[in-house]
Structure formats: C-alpha cells, structure tokens
Amino acid sequence: MTSILMYANWLEQSKTDWWYFPVKKADRCLVRFRGHLIVQRDSGLIAPSTATQRMRDVINFYRWLRANGFLTSDWPLWKEKFVSINFTNAVGFDRTIAVQTTDLAIKNRKLNIEKLEDGLIPVSAEDRDKILEFARDNASWETYLFLMLGFYTGMRIGTLSDLKVETLRRAVPDPQSRDLYKIAIGPGARPSVKTKFGVTGFAWITKPHLELILIYVDSQQRQDRVSKAKEQNKNLVFLTRHGNPYTTGNTEKSSALNVEMHNLRKKSKATGNNFLEGFYFHRSRATFATQLAILLVPIAGVVNALAIIKDALLHKDEATSLRYIKFIERTPAKAKIANEFSRVFLSILSEGRSDDE
Known part of the structure; x- marks a missing residue:
C-alpha cells in the first residue's frame, strides 16, 4: 500500500x-x-x-x-516476459524455474554511491547550518526542533517522536563536560524511549539545546497540542497539531513530518536556494555522526573515536560505526585527487585554447 x-x-x-x-x-x-x-x-x-x-x-x-x-x-x-532462473536445491540437484515479469520491471542494481548507515548520505556542516537557519524562519517550531535534535544528537525520528518530558527533565550532566548532558533512551530507560533494535543507552545533548527543548515543553503551543492528545500520549515531547504522536509502532517514518519537510523544500526552492534539494530528515543522523568523527579522530585516535561513536549513536556493533571513520578518512583524499585532476585538466584546456589562438 x-x-x-x-x-x-x-x-x-x-x-x-x-x-x-x-x-x-x-x-x-x-x-x-x-x-x-x-x-x-x-x-x-x-x-x-x-x-x-x-x-x-x-x-x-x-x-x-x-x-x-x-x-x-x-x-x-x-509486454509480458518469462525469465528462467537456475538454482541448486537442498540435495544438490540443479533446477530451473520460469518467473513472469514485464518490460516495465526495474532491475535491482546497486548504485556506485558511497553511503553510510541505512544508506544515508550526510550533508556538509555549511549546508546543515543553512538548513537549520531556513527551518527556524520558515518551518513550524516542531520541525525546527526535530531538525536541530537530528543534527546535534543523531537520534532517529522514531526515538525523537517517543521522547518523554521526564526523559529531558532527568538529563544528567556529563562528568567530563559541564555543557554536555546525557539522556537515557531505549527499553531499559525510565521512562522507556523507543530505539532501533531495542538498544538502551545515552544520547548526548548540549546544555543550550536541552534548555531550548524545555522551553518548548512548557510553551502554550505544546500545551494546546497536549489538550487534544489521548491520556497515554500527553507526556510525549512532540505531538502533531491534532495531538497525535509523530510516529506509531516501531516505524521510522512520520507522514506528518514528511509533509512539513516537503513544504519546507518547496519554500526553499521558491527562494532560489538548493541546499534542501534531496534532503530528508534521516540524513541529519549521518551528518551528526560524520561531524562527530571529524572532531574525534584527530584528538582521540581511531580506536577511541570508534568506541565513542558507537555509544553516541547506540549502534549494535562497531562495524556500523567504523563506516563513518572510513568515510571521513577517504573524503580528504578524494577532494585532493579531484582538485588535482581539475587543475591538470583545466591547464590542458588552457594550453589547447592558446594553440588555437
């Protein structure tokens, strides 16, 4: 459907x-x-x-x-077509089956595009700041806060949609930094907050971001939404204008947020800006992780950075976290190669024009 x-x-x-x-x-x-x-x-x-x-x-x-x-x-x-597929069954005999298809079918071919967790592509820090600035001025308060938390905590939409007021009020300062707080999420947290694969841990949030969310929690705008919500949903930080959760069940999709993001992209395009073109909310998580890796690797080294990224994004295994480190390690080399190629190529074109002249 x-x-x-x-x-x-x-x-x-x-x-x-x-x-x-x-x-x-x-x-x-x-x-x-x-x-x-x-x-x-x-x-x-x-x-x-x-x-x-x-x-x-x-x-x-x-x-x-x-x-x-x-x-x-x-x-x-x-046009109907039949395709023969050869396979070996459990006892070692070769079998062939005919599968009905059409000339409209699209083959499942992998793209040669470097992606990260869940096929995500990060945006640059510059575009991140532009997106947040534009959302602050042109989107609802809720959409802006969703994007801010996505970019600066790396939490998925399913987790953000299930944040409880007590989750924020029970945030504890990180002992290593007075401006960094931790909030407990996952099925083992109290109150529980949904996470992918049911991983329990802590998400980081800066003190200014936490204070801004708490201001929203007590705002009249949110209270109007709470008044329309069912009793079991009144404690959610984020509710739609009809008082409903942004996501239901264990899904990572939100039709309400998708509509708001679609409208935001349209507004951006109408003003002649293209930094929101092709941007979807889930890319904010990849952006947070790559920016975190860029900061950590030079300071802490690969091993320590790997452990911190795994904890910060509640990854099930280190292999997922390692993708971000490899991504940021390859990016400067690719940029250097591209710049060198452009320099050589442009110099060749310049020499060619001189010869013609």
Whole structure:
C-alpha cells in the first residue's frame, strides 16, 4: 500500500490519469512513472531495491484492476516476459524455474554511491547550518526542533517522536563536560524511549539545546497540542497539531513530518536556494555522526573515536560505526585527487585554447 500511495502522489503531482494509456508508449502513465522511479534511484533519493519493489507493486495493482474489470485498454499495458532462473536445491540437484515479469520491471542494481548507515548520505556542516537557519524562519517550531535534535544528537525520528518530558527533565550532566548532558533512551530507560533494535543507552545533548527543548515543553503551543492528545500520549515531547504522536509502532517514518519537510523544500526552492534539494530528515543522523568523527579522530585516535561513536549513536556493533571513520578518512583524499585532476585538466584546456589562438 505504501507503493500505491507513492504512485497516487506522483499521479497528482504530475497531473496524470491512472487510466491514461495512449498509442504513444512514452506518454503512458506506467512508463512515465517508471522513469520517475529511475530518476529517484539514480539521484540517491530511494534505494535500488525500493524502486524495484514499487514498480512491481504498481504492476501487480494493475493486474488486479484488469482481472476485476476496472480497467480496459485497446493497447497492451506492457509486454509480458518469462525469465528462467537456475538454482541448486537442498540435495544438490540443479533446477530451473520460469518467473513472469514485464518490460516495465526495474532491475535491482546497486548504485556506485558511497553511503553510510541505512544508506544515508550526510550533508556538509555549511549546508546543515543553512538548513537549520531556513527551518527556524520558515518551518513550524516542531520541525525546527526535530531538525536541530537530528543534527546535534543523531537520534532517529522514531526515538525523537517517543521522547518523554521526564526523559529531558532527568538529563544528567556529563562528568567530563559541564555543557554536555546525557539522556537515557531505549527499553531499559525510565521512562522507556523507543530505539532501533531495542538498544538502551545515552544520547548526548548540549546544555543550550536541552534548555531550548524545555522551553518548548512548557510553551502554550505544546500545551494546546497536549489538550487534544489521548491520556497515554500527553507526556510525549512532540505531538502533531491534532495531538497525535509523530510516529506509531516501531516505524521510522512520520507522514506528518514528511509533509512539513516537503513544504519546507518547496519554500526553499521558491527562494532560489538548493541546499534542501534531496534532503530528508534521516540524513541529519549521518551528518551528526560524520561531524562527530571529524572532531574525534584527530584528538582521540581511531580506536577511541570508534568506541565513542558507537555509544553516541547506540549502534549494535562497531562495524556500523567504523563506516563513518572510513568515510571521513577517504573524503580528504578524494577532494585532493579531484582538485588535482581539475587543475591538470583545466591547464590542458588552457594550453589547447592558446594553440588555437
């Protein structure tokens, strides 16, 4: 149903009818949607597997429409194909099965893009500051605070949405720094706060950020939302304007925050800024982790930095944390290579122009 919803949203945005199948193949709704998914995949906005699955789901939806007589077309919607897949069964015999597919299917090909945990791509510190400044002036208070906490604590949307007022009030100063506090999160915390894989630990938060969140907790704006909330949700720090949690269950997706981020990107684009293009909330976590690694490695060394990053982001294992360290170690080398390539290439072009002149 998520795939069908994404398809419905695209139909509305592109002003396309779901039954539009003209003679010209390139103009058909499914062909255009396929192209849209490929662009999103190649831009790194969705994973290759997501593009493959969404196209498959939409095609299956149309199979159901045709089978139940809701859609008829004078032209074939797609070309059916059968692909043979060879495999060896449990007792060692080679078997072949035929799988039905179509010419609209999108192959699940991995992109040659360097990504981190959960396929995330960080933004630069400069763009982070621009995003926060723009959100402060153009978004709701809640959206700004979500982004601020994402960028400066690395907590996921599911964790931030489940923060309790007591969680913040019980924050304890870090013994190593008077301006740094720790808040307990995870199923073992009191009160409990949802975390991915049910890991219990501490998230870092600076004193100014903690004070700002506590100001919001006591604000009239939040109290208006609390008045609309169910009793079991009144203690949540963040509630939608209807008094509902931003996420439900164990999901890491928030339709309310997605809508607000979409509106924020539109406002940014309208002002001629592009720093929000392709930005989604979950990238704030990767940005926090990479900036933390940049600060820690020169001071503490790789081994100590690895342990600190693992604790700060509540990773299950060190392999995930190590990706960030390798990422920041490779980045300067890539930048140096790119700059040297540009210098040499531009000098060659300059010499070529001189010869022509």
